[in-house]
Amino acid sequence: MSDLSSTTLQRAPSWAASLPDELQTPCFIVSERGIVDNLYATARACGGVERLMPHVKTHRAGWVVKRLIREGVTAFKAATVAEVAMVLEAGAKHVVWAYPTVNRAHIRTLLALAHAHPDARVDALVDSAAGVAAWRLATNGAPLTNLALLIDLDAGMGRTGAPIAAATLQLARELATIGCFGGWHVYDGHIHDLDSAARRTRVAAIVEKVAALTRAADADGLSTKLIAGGSYTFDLWPRTLADFVSPGSWTYSSAQHDLELPALGWTPSAYVLATVISRNSTTATLDAGSKAISPDKPLAERFRWDGKIIMMSEEHVVVEDTDLAVGDRVMLLPRHACTTAYLYPSAMVLNTEGSWEVREQLGSRR
Known part of the structure:
Protein backbone atom coordinates (compact mmCIF):
# COMPACT_ATOMS: atom_id res chain seq x y z
CA MET A 1 0.00 0.00 0.00
CA SER A 2 1.26 3.47 -0.89
CA ASP A 3 2.31 5.85 1.90
CA LEU A 4 0.32 8.95 0.90
CA SER A 5 2.34 11.14 3.26
CA SER A 6 5.39 10.66 1.04
CA THR A 7 4.29 10.10 -2.54
CA THR A 8 6.64 9.00 -5.29
CA LEU A 9 7.37 11.29 -8.24
CA GLN A 10 7.49 9.27 -11.47
CA ARG A 11 8.59 10.05 -15.04
CA ALA A 12 10.07 13.35 -13.91
CA PRO A 13 13.04 15.30 -15.29
CA SER A 14 15.90 15.80 -12.83
CA TRP A 15 15.02 19.46 -12.30
CA ALA A 16 11.68 18.47 -10.74
CA ALA A 17 13.23 16.58 -7.81
CA SER A 18 12.48 19.39 -5.34
CA LEU A 19 8.85 19.83 -6.38
CA PRO A 20 6.67 20.67 -3.33
CA ASP A 21 4.76 17.73 -1.88
CA GLU A 22 1.40 19.45 -1.53
CA LEU A 23 0.08 20.64 -4.88
CA GLN A 24 -3.39 20.36 -6.33
CA THR A 25 -3.27 18.21 -9.44
CA PRO A 26 -3.39 18.38 -12.37
CA CYS A 27 -0.81 21.17 -12.24
CA PHE A 28 1.25 22.81 -14.98
CA ILE A 29 4.97 22.57 -14.14
CA VAL A 30 7.65 24.68 -15.89
CA SER A 31 11.44 25.03 -15.77
CA GLU A 32 12.58 28.62 -16.37
CA ARG A 33 16.16 27.46 -16.96
CA SER A 253 9.32 21.92 -26.46
CA SER A 254 7.04 18.84 -26.25
CA ALA A 255 6.95 15.10 -26.67
CA GLN A 256 6.43 15.65 -30.40
CA HIS A 257 9.34 18.02 -30.98
CA ASP A 258 11.61 16.12 -28.61
CA LEU A 259 11.15 13.14 -30.92
CA GLU A 260 10.94 14.83 -34.33
CA LEU A 261 13.40 17.75 -34.03
CA PRO A 262 16.25 16.39 -31.87
CA ALA A 263 18.95 18.19 -33.87
CA LEU A 264 17.73 21.55 -32.50
CA GLY A 265 18.67 20.57 -28.96
CA TRP A 266 15.43 21.68 -27.33
CA THR A 267 14.82 20.34 -23.82
CA PRO A 268 11.25 19.59 -22.67
CA SER A 269 10.56 22.23 -20.04
CA ALA A 270 6.82 21.99 -19.33
CA TYR A 271 4.93 19.05 -17.88
CA VAL A 272 1.58 18.25 -16.31
CA LEU A 273 1.78 16.86 -12.79
CA ALA A 274 -0.92 14.24 -12.16
CA THR A 275 -1.79 11.91 -9.30
CA VAL A 276 -2.69 8.22 -9.44
CA ILE A 277 -6.17 8.06 -7.93
CA SER A 278 -7.12 4.44 -8.66
CA ARG A 279 -5.74 1.29 -10.23
CA ASN A 280 -6.35 -2.36 -10.99
CA SER A 281 -4.03 -5.16 -12.01
CA THR A 282 -3.11 -3.75 -15.43
CA THR A 283 -4.17 -0.08 -15.44
CA ALA A 284 -3.81 3.12 -13.46
CA THR A 285 -6.20 6.06 -13.41
CA LEU A 286 -4.72 9.56 -13.22
CA ASP A 287 -6.48 12.85 -12.47
CA ALA A 288 -5.45 14.48 -15.77
CA GLY A 289 -8.19 14.28 -18.39
CA SER A 290 -8.92 16.26 -21.55
CA LYS A 291 -9.14 19.48 -19.50
CA ALA A 292 -5.52 18.98 -18.46
CA ILE A 293 -3.39 17.99 -21.43
CA SER A 294 -3.19 18.24 -25.27
CA PRO A 295 -6.93 17.97 -25.99
CA ASP A 296 -6.41 18.64 -29.72
CA LYS A 297 -4.33 15.49 -30.24
CA PRO A 298 -5.59 11.94 -30.82
CA LEU A 299 -6.12 10.06 -27.56
CA ALA A 300 -3.13 7.78 -28.05
CA GLU A 301 -0.77 10.74 -28.54
CA ARG A 302 -1.79 13.26 -25.88
CA PHE A 303 1.28 12.66 -23.75
CA ARG A 304 4.30 10.37 -23.72
CA TRP A 305 3.55 6.97 -22.24
CA ASP A 306 5.23 3.58 -22.67
CA GLY A 307 1.97 1.64 -22.86
CA LYS A 308 -1.47 2.51 -24.16
CA ILE A 309 -3.54 5.50 -23.18
CA ILE A 310 -6.78 3.56 -22.89
CA MET A 311 -9.49 6.13 -22.24
CA MET A 312 -9.83 9.77 -21.28
CA SER A 313 -12.70 11.86 -19.97
CA GLU A 314 -12.69 15.48 -18.85
CA GLU A 315 -11.07 14.74 -15.49
CA HIS A 316 -9.56 11.23 -15.79
CA VAL A 317 -7.18 9.26 -17.95
CA VAL A 318 -6.69 5.48 -17.78
CA VAL A 319 -3.30 4.14 -18.85
CA GLU A 320 -1.66 0.75 -19.13
CA ASP A 321 0.54 0.27 -16.07
CA THR A 322 1.59 -2.36 -13.54
CA ASP A 323 4.01 -0.34 -11.35
CA LEU A 324 2.35 2.84 -10.12
CA ALA A 325 0.66 2.97 -6.72
CA VAL A 326 -2.35 5.02 -5.65
CA GLY A 327 -1.02 8.37 -4.48
CA ASP A 328 2.03 8.38 -6.74
CA ARG A 329 2.56 11.59 -8.69
CA VAL A 330 3.46 11.43 -12.37
CA MET A 331 4.99 14.08 -14.64
CA LEU A 332 3.31 13.85 -18.05
CA LEU A 333 5.10 15.30 -21.10
CA PRO A 334 2.46 16.81 -23.46
CA ARG A 335 2.41 16.01 -27.13
CA HIS A 336 1.30 19.62 -27.77
CA ALA A 337 2.56 22.19 -25.27
CA CYS A 338 0.55 25.09 -26.75
CA THR A 339 -2.89 23.62 -26.09
CA THR A 340 -1.74 22.34 -22.71
CA ALA A 341 -0.49 25.69 -21.39
CA TYR A 342 -3.76 27.23 -22.62
CA LEU A 343 -5.67 25.16 -20.05
CA TYR A 344 -3.98 26.68 -16.99
CA PRO A 345 -4.29 30.22 -15.53
CA SER A 346 -1.03 29.71 -13.63
CA ALA A 347 2.04 27.51 -13.56
CA MET A 348 4.30 26.18 -10.84
CA VAL A 349 7.69 27.42 -12.02
CA LEU A 350 11.19 26.40 -10.96
CA ASN A 351 12.98 29.73 -11.36
CA THR A 352 16.60 30.13 -12.38
CA GLU A 353 17.55 30.69 -8.73
CA GLY A 354 16.29 27.20 -7.86
CA SER A 355 13.07 28.15 -6.04
CA TRP A 356 9.52 27.14 -6.86
CA GLU A 357 6.87 29.84 -7.31
CA VAL A 358 3.42 30.22 -8.81
CA ARG A 359 3.33 32.50 -11.87
CA GLU A 360 0.26 33.74 -13.69
CA GLN A 361 -0.51 33.23 -17.38
CA LEU A 362 -3.44 34.00 -19.67
CA GLY A 363 -4.81 30.49 -19.66
CA SER A 364 -7.93 30.34 -21.82
CA ARG A 365 -8.60 34.09 -21.85
CA ARG A 366 -8.87 35.32 -25.43
Whole structure:
Protein backbone atom coordinates (compact mmCIF):
# COMPACT_ATOMS: atom_id res chain seq x y z
CA MET A 1 0.00 0.00 0.00
CA SER A 2 1.26 3.47 -0.89
CA ASP A 3 2.31 5.85 1.90
CA LEU A 4 0.32 8.95 0.90
CA SER A 5 2.34 11.14 3.26
CA SER A 6 5.39 10.66 1.04
CA THR A 7 4.29 10.10 -2.54
CA THR A 8 6.64 9.00 -5.29
CA LEU A 9 7.37 11.29 -8.24
CA GLN A 10 7.49 9.27 -11.47
CA ARG A 11 8.59 10.05 -15.04
CA ALA A 12 10.07 13.35 -13.91
CA PRO A 13 13.04 15.30 -15.29
CA SER A 14 15.90 15.80 -12.83
CA TRP A 15 15.02 19.46 -12.30
CA ALA A 16 11.68 18.47 -10.74
CA ALA A 17 13.23 16.58 -7.81
CA SER A 18 12.48 19.39 -5.34
CA LEU A 19 8.85 19.83 -6.38
CA PRO A 20 6.67 20.67 -3.33
CA ASP A 21 4.76 17.73 -1.88
CA GLU A 22 1.40 19.45 -1.53
CA LEU A 23 0.08 20.64 -4.88
CA GLN A 24 -3.39 20.36 -6.33
CA THR A 25 -3.27 18.21 -9.44
CA PRO A 26 -3.39 18.38 -12.37
CA CYS A 27 -0.81 21.17 -12.24
CA PHE A 28 1.25 22.81 -14.98
CA ILE A 29 4.97 22.57 -14.14
CA VAL A 30 7.65 24.68 -15.89
CA SER A 31 11.44 25.03 -15.77
CA GLU A 32 12.58 28.62 -16.37
CA ARG A 33 16.16 27.46 -16.96
CA GLY A 34 14.87 25.11 -19.65
CA ILE A 35 13.20 28.05 -21.43
CA VAL A 36 16.43 30.07 -21.39
CA ASP A 37 18.49 27.13 -22.65
CA ASN A 38 15.94 26.52 -25.42
CA LEU A 39 16.16 30.19 -26.40
CA TYR A 40 19.93 29.95 -26.79
CA ALA A 41 19.57 26.80 -28.92
CA THR A 42 16.92 28.44 -31.12
CA ALA A 43 18.97 31.61 -31.57
CA ARG A 44 21.99 29.56 -32.65
CA ALA A 45 19.88 27.68 -35.18
CA CYS A 46 18.56 30.82 -36.89
CA GLY A 47 21.70 32.95 -36.75
CA GLY A 48 21.06 35.19 -33.78
CA VAL A 49 18.50 36.24 -31.17
CA GLU A 50 17.85 39.47 -33.11
CA ARG A 51 16.12 37.40 -35.83
CA LEU A 52 13.70 35.73 -33.44
CA MET A 53 10.08 36.78 -33.24
CA PRO A 54 8.76 34.06 -30.88
CA HIS A 55 5.11 33.10 -31.11
CA VAL A 56 3.64 33.61 -27.63
CA LYS A 57 0.65 31.31 -28.11
CA THR A 58 2.88 28.48 -26.89
CA HIS A 59 3.03 29.85 -23.34
CA ARG A 60 0.66 32.88 -23.09
CA ALA A 61 2.67 34.12 -20.11
CA GLY A 62 3.84 37.66 -19.49
CA TRP A 63 6.66 36.48 -17.26
CA VAL A 64 8.08 34.45 -20.17
CA VAL A 65 7.94 37.53 -22.40
CA LYS A 66 9.80 39.57 -19.78
CA ARG A 67 12.47 36.89 -19.45
CA LEU A 68 12.96 36.69 -23.22
CA ILE A 69 13.30 40.48 -23.41
CA ARG A 70 16.04 40.25 -20.77
CA GLU A 71 17.80 37.71 -22.99
CA GLY A 72 17.71 40.00 -26.05
CA VAL A 73 14.46 39.16 -27.86
CA THR A 74 13.00 42.34 -29.35
CA ALA A 75 9.84 41.23 -31.19
CA PHE A 76 6.95 38.85 -30.59
CA LYS A 77 4.09 37.30 -32.54
CA ALA A 78 0.60 36.82 -31.06
CA ALA A 79 -2.56 34.99 -32.08
CA THR A 80 -5.15 37.03 -30.14
CA VAL A 81 -5.61 40.63 -29.06
CA ALA A 82 -5.37 39.47 -25.43
CA GLU A 83 -1.92 38.13 -26.21
CA VAL A 84 -0.98 41.44 -27.87
CA ALA A 85 -2.01 43.25 -24.68
CA MET A 86 -0.02 40.80 -22.56
CA VAL A 87 3.11 41.31 -24.65
CA LEU A 88 2.86 45.10 -24.56
CA GLU A 89 2.23 45.11 -20.80
CA ALA A 90 5.37 42.99 -20.39
CA GLY A 91 7.39 45.78 -22.01
CA ALA A 92 7.87 44.57 -25.57
CA LYS A 93 8.48 47.24 -28.22
CA HIS A 94 7.34 45.25 -31.26
CA VAL A 95 4.43 42.82 -31.54
CA VAL A 96 2.61 41.35 -34.54
CA TRP A 97 -1.00 40.19 -34.32
CA ALA A 98 -0.70 37.33 -36.78
CA TYR A 99 -4.38 36.87 -37.46
CA PRO A 100 -6.02 38.52 -40.48
CA THR A 101 -9.50 39.67 -39.49
CA VAL A 102 -12.37 41.93 -40.48
CA ASN A 103 -13.89 41.86 -36.99
CA ARG A 104 -14.49 45.51 -36.07
CA ALA A 105 -14.36 44.94 -32.32
CA HIS A 106 -10.95 43.27 -32.55
CA ILE A 107 -9.62 45.97 -34.87
CA ARG A 108 -10.79 48.73 -32.51
CA THR A 109 -9.17 46.93 -29.58
CA LEU A 110 -5.86 46.67 -31.40
CA LEU A 111 -5.99 50.33 -32.38
CA ALA A 112 -6.60 51.22 -28.72
CA LEU A 113 -3.65 49.09 -27.63
CA ALA A 114 -1.39 50.80 -30.15
CA HIS A 115 -2.60 54.20 -28.94
CA ALA A 116 -1.96 53.22 -25.31
CA HIS A 117 1.61 52.15 -26.12
CA PRO A 118 2.96 54.89 -28.41
CA ASP A 119 6.57 53.81 -27.90
CA ALA A 120 5.87 50.32 -29.29
CA ARG A 121 5.31 49.12 -32.84
CA VAL A 122 2.12 47.11 -33.31
CA ASP A 123 1.52 45.23 -36.57
CA ALA A 124 -1.46 43.27 -37.88
CA LEU A 125 -2.19 41.12 -40.93
CA VAL A 126 -4.48 41.47 -43.92
CA ASP A 127 -4.89 39.03 -46.80
CA SER A 128 -7.77 40.45 -48.85
CA ALA A 129 -9.38 43.60 -50.20
CA ALA A 130 -12.09 43.13 -47.57
CA GLY A 131 -9.40 43.21 -44.89
CA VAL A 132 -7.95 46.44 -46.25
CA ALA A 133 -11.44 47.97 -46.33
CA ALA A 134 -12.14 46.91 -42.74
CA TRP A 135 -9.02 48.65 -41.47
CA ARG A 136 -9.67 51.72 -43.62
CA LEU A 137 -13.17 51.97 -42.14
CA ALA A 138 -11.96 51.47 -38.57
CA THR A 139 -9.32 54.18 -38.84
CA ASN A 140 -11.57 56.59 -40.75
CA GLY A 141 -8.58 57.78 -42.71
CA ALA A 142 -6.57 58.78 -39.63
CA PRO A 143 -2.81 58.15 -39.79
CA LEU A 144 -1.51 55.04 -38.01
CA THR A 145 1.56 56.41 -36.31
CA ASN A 146 2.79 53.20 -34.65
CA LEU A 147 0.62 50.55 -36.30
CA ALA A 148 1.43 48.92 -39.63
CA LEU A 149 -0.36 46.28 -41.69
CA LEU A 150 1.45 43.30 -43.18
CA ILE A 151 0.20 41.14 -46.02
CA ASP A 152 -0.21 37.52 -45.04
CA LEU A 153 0.88 35.12 -47.81
CA ASP A 154 -0.40 31.57 -48.30
CA ALA A 155 2.64 29.30 -48.59
CA GLY A 156 0.46 26.27 -49.31
CA MET A 157 -1.22 25.65 -45.97
CA GLY A 158 -4.58 26.80 -47.33
CA ARG A 159 -5.74 28.43 -44.11
CA THR A 160 -5.16 32.18 -44.49
CA GLY A 161 -3.10 34.32 -46.80
CA ALA A 162 -3.11 35.94 -50.22
CA PRO A 163 -1.50 34.13 -53.18
CA ILE A 164 2.26 34.52 -53.58
CA ALA A 165 1.71 36.18 -56.93
CA ALA A 166 2.15 39.51 -58.66
CA ALA A 167 -1.56 40.31 -58.28
CA THR A 168 -1.08 40.51 -54.51
CA LEU A 169 1.09 43.59 -54.99
CA GLN A 170 -2.14 45.54 -55.47
CA LEU A 171 -3.05 44.94 -51.82
CA ALA A 172 0.35 46.33 -50.81
CA ARG A 173 -0.16 49.37 -53.01
CA GLU A 174 -3.56 50.05 -51.42
CA LEU A 175 -2.04 49.88 -47.94
CA ALA A 176 0.83 52.12 -49.01
CA THR A 177 -1.63 54.78 -50.20
CA ILE A 178 -2.99 55.08 -46.65
CA GLY A 179 0.52 55.04 -45.20
CA CYS A 180 0.42 51.79 -43.27
CA PHE A 181 2.06 49.04 -45.35
CA GLY A 182 4.71 47.34 -43.22
CA GLY A 183 5.79 44.28 -45.19
CA TRP A 184 5.00 40.60 -45.52
CA HIS A 185 4.22 37.53 -43.41
CA VAL A 186 4.40 33.89 -44.47
CA TYR A 187 3.71 30.85 -42.31
CA ASP A 188 4.57 27.40 -43.62
CA GLY A 189 3.08 25.31 -40.82
CA HIS A 190 2.02 22.60 -43.25
CA ILE A 191 5.69 21.60 -43.60
CA HIS A 192 6.61 19.16 -40.86
CA ASP A 193 8.43 16.38 -42.70
CA LEU A 194 10.58 14.27 -40.40
CA ASP A 195 13.36 14.27 -42.98
CA SER A 196 15.29 17.56 -42.77
CA ALA A 197 16.32 17.38 -46.44
CA ALA A 198 12.66 17.14 -47.47
CA ARG A 199 11.84 20.18 -45.33
CA ARG A 200 14.72 22.09 -46.87
CA THR A 201 13.54 21.32 -50.41
CA ARG A 202 9.97 22.38 -49.71
CA VAL A 203 11.01 25.60 -48.00
CA ALA A 204 13.39 26.44 -50.85
CA ALA A 205 10.49 26.32 -53.31
CA ILE A 206 8.51 28.81 -51.19
CA VAL A 207 11.57 31.01 -50.69
CA GLU A 208 11.99 31.28 -54.47
CA LYS A 209 8.41 32.49 -54.92
CA VAL A 210 8.51 34.92 -52.01
CA ALA A 211 11.85 36.32 -53.17
CA ALA A 212 10.39 37.02 -56.61
CA LEU A 213 7.41 38.80 -55.03
CA THR A 214 9.56 40.95 -52.76
CA ARG A 215 11.83 41.89 -55.69
CA ALA A 216 8.75 43.13 -57.52
CA ALA A 217 7.65 44.98 -54.39
CA ASP A 218 11.04 46.62 -54.11
CA ALA A 219 10.82 47.75 -57.74
CA ASP A 220 7.48 49.39 -56.84
CA GLY A 221 9.02 51.15 -53.85
CA LEU A 222 7.14 48.93 -51.40
CA SER A 223 8.47 47.42 -48.18
CA THR A 224 10.23 44.06 -48.46
CA LYS A 225 10.38 43.33 -44.72
CA LEU A 226 9.45 39.70 -44.10
CA ILE A 227 8.45 37.50 -41.15
CA ALA A 228 8.61 33.80 -42.02
CA GLY A 229 8.72 30.24 -40.80
CA GLY A 230 7.49 28.09 -37.96
CA SER A 231 8.93 25.51 -35.59
CA TYR A 232 9.92 23.04 -38.34
CA THR A 233 11.27 25.59 -40.83
CA PHE A 234 12.53 28.71 -39.04
CA ASP A 235 16.19 27.69 -39.44
CA LEU A 236 15.79 27.21 -43.21
CA TRP A 237 14.72 30.74 -44.18
CA PRO A 238 17.70 32.74 -45.49
CA ARG A 239 18.74 35.81 -43.57
CA THR A 240 18.96 37.72 -46.85
CA LEU A 241 15.19 37.36 -47.27
CA ALA A 242 13.52 36.94 -43.87
CA ASP A 243 14.15 39.70 -41.33
CA PHE A 244 12.42 37.68 -38.60
CA VAL A 245 11.61 34.01 -38.10
CA SER A 246 8.86 33.06 -35.68
CA PRO A 247 8.89 29.59 -34.10
CA GLY A 248 7.05 29.26 -30.81
CA SER A 249 7.06 25.66 -29.65
CA TRP A 250 10.75 25.79 -28.69
CA THR A 251 9.77 27.68 -25.51
CA TYR A 252 8.59 24.51 -23.77
CA SER A 253 9.32 21.92 -26.46
CA SER A 254 7.04 18.84 -26.25
CA ALA A 255 6.95 15.10 -26.67
CA GLN A 256 6.43 15.65 -30.40
CA HIS A 257 9.34 18.02 -30.98
CA ASP A 258 11.61 16.12 -28.61
CA LEU A 259 11.15 13.14 -30.92
CA GLU A 260 10.94 14.83 -34.33
CA LEU A 261 13.40 17.75 -34.03
CA PRO A 262 16.25 16.39 -31.87
CA ALA A 263 18.95 18.19 -33.87
CA LEU A 264 17.73 21.55 -32.50
CA GLY A 265 18.67 20.57 -28.96
CA TRP A 266 15.43 21.68 -27.33
CA THR A 267 14.82 20.34 -23.82
CA PRO A 268 11.25 19.59 -22.67
CA SER A 269 10.56 22.23 -20.04
CA ALA A 270 6.82 21.99 -19.33
CA TYR A 271 4.93 19.05 -17.88
CA VAL A 272 1.58 18.25 -16.31
CA LEU A 273 1.78 16.86 -12.79
CA ALA A 274 -0.92 14.24 -12.16
CA THR A 275 -1.79 11.91 -9.30
CA VAL A 276 -2.69 8.22 -9.44
CA ILE A 277 -6.17 8.06 -7.93
CA SER A 278 -7.12 4.44 -8.66
CA ARG A 279 -5.74 1.29 -10.23
CA ASN A 280 -6.35 -2.36 -10.99
CA SER A 281 -4.03 -5.16 -12.01
CA THR A 282 -3.11 -3.75 -15.43
CA THR A 283 -4.17 -0.08 -15.44
CA ALA A 284 -3.81 3.12 -13.46
CA THR A 285 -6.20 6.06 -13.41
CA LEU A 286 -4.72 9.56 -13.22
CA ASP A 287 -6.48 12.85 -12.47
CA ALA A 288 -5.45 14.48 -15.77
CA GLY A 289 -8.19 14.28 -18.39
CA SER A 290 -8.92 16.26 -21.55
CA LYS A 291 -9.14 19.48 -19.50
CA ALA A 292 -5.52 18.98 -18.46
CA ILE A 293 -3.39 17.99 -21.43
CA SER A 294 -3.19 18.24 -25.27
CA PRO A 295 -6.93 17.97 -25.99
CA ASP A 296 -6.41 18.64 -29.72
CA LYS A 297 -4.33 15.49 -30.24
CA PRO A 298 -5.59 11.94 -30.82
CA LEU A 299 -6.12 10.06 -27.56
CA ALA A 300 -3.13 7.78 -28.05
CA GLU A 301 -0.77 10.74 -28.54
CA ARG A 302 -1.79 13.26 -25.88
CA PHE A 303 1.28 12.66 -23.75
CA ARG A 304 4.30 10.37 -23.72
CA TRP A 305 3.55 6.97 -22.24
CA ASP A 306 5.23 3.58 -22.67
CA GLY A 307 1.97 1.64 -22.86
CA LYS A 308 -1.47 2.51 -24.16
CA ILE A 309 -3.54 5.50 -23.18
CA ILE A 310 -6.78 3.56 -22.89
CA MET A 311 -9.49 6.13 -22.24
CA MET A 312 -9.83 9.77 -21.28
CA SER A 313 -12.70 11.86 -19.97
CA GLU A 314 -12.69 15.48 -18.85
CA GLU A 315 -11.07 14.74 -15.49
CA HIS A 316 -9.56 11.23 -15.79
CA VAL A 317 -7.18 9.26 -17.95
CA VAL A 318 -6.69 5.48 -17.78
CA VAL A 319 -3.30 4.14 -18.85
CA GLU A 320 -1.66 0.75 -19.13
CA ASP A 321 0.54 0.27 -16.07
CA THR A 322 1.59 -2.36 -13.54
CA ASP A 323 4.01 -0.34 -11.35
CA LEU A 324 2.35 2.84 -10.12
CA ALA A 325 0.66 2.97 -6.72
CA VAL A 326 -2.35 5.02 -5.65
CA GLY A 327 -1.02 8.37 -4.48
CA ASP A 328 2.03 8.38 -6.74
CA ARG A 329 2.56 11.59 -8.69
CA VAL A 330 3.46 11.43 -12.37
CA MET A 331 4.99 14.08 -14.64
CA LEU A 332 3.31 13.85 -18.05
CA LEU A 333 5.10 15.30 -21.10
CA PRO A 334 2.46 16.81 -23.46
CA ARG A 335 2.41 16.01 -27.13
CA HIS A 336 1.30 19.62 -27.77
CA ALA A 337 2.56 22.19 -25.27
CA CYS A 338 0.55 25.09 -26.75
CA THR A 339 -2.89 23.62 -26.09
CA THR A 340 -1.74 22.34 -22.71
CA ALA A 341 -0.49 25.69 -21.39
CA TYR A 342 -3.76 27.23 -22.62
CA LEU A 343 -5.67 25.16 -20.05
CA TYR A 344 -3.98 26.68 -16.99
CA PRO A 345 -4.29 30.22 -15.53
CA SER A 346 -1.03 29.71 -13.63
CA ALA A 347 2.04 27.51 -13.56
CA MET A 348 4.30 26.18 -10.84
CA VAL A 349 7.69 27.42 -12.02
CA LEU A 350 11.19 26.40 -10.96
CA ASN A 351 12.98 29.73 -11.36
CA THR A 352 16.60 30.13 -12.38
CA GLU A 353 17.55 30.69 -8.73
CA GLY A 354 16.29 27.20 -7.86
CA SER A 355 13.07 28.15 -6.04
CA TRP A 356 9.52 27.14 -6.86
CA GLU A 357 6.87 29.84 -7.31
CA VAL A 358 3.42 30.22 -8.81
CA ARG A 359 3.33 32.50 -11.87
CA GLU A 360 0.26 33.74 -13.69
CA GLN A 361 -0.51 33.23 -17.38
CA LEU A 362 -3.44 34.00 -19.67
CA GLY A 363 -4.81 30.49 -19.66
CA SER A 364 -7.93 30.34 -21.82
CA ARG A 365 -8.60 34.09 -21.85
CA ARG A 366 -8.87 35.32 -25.43
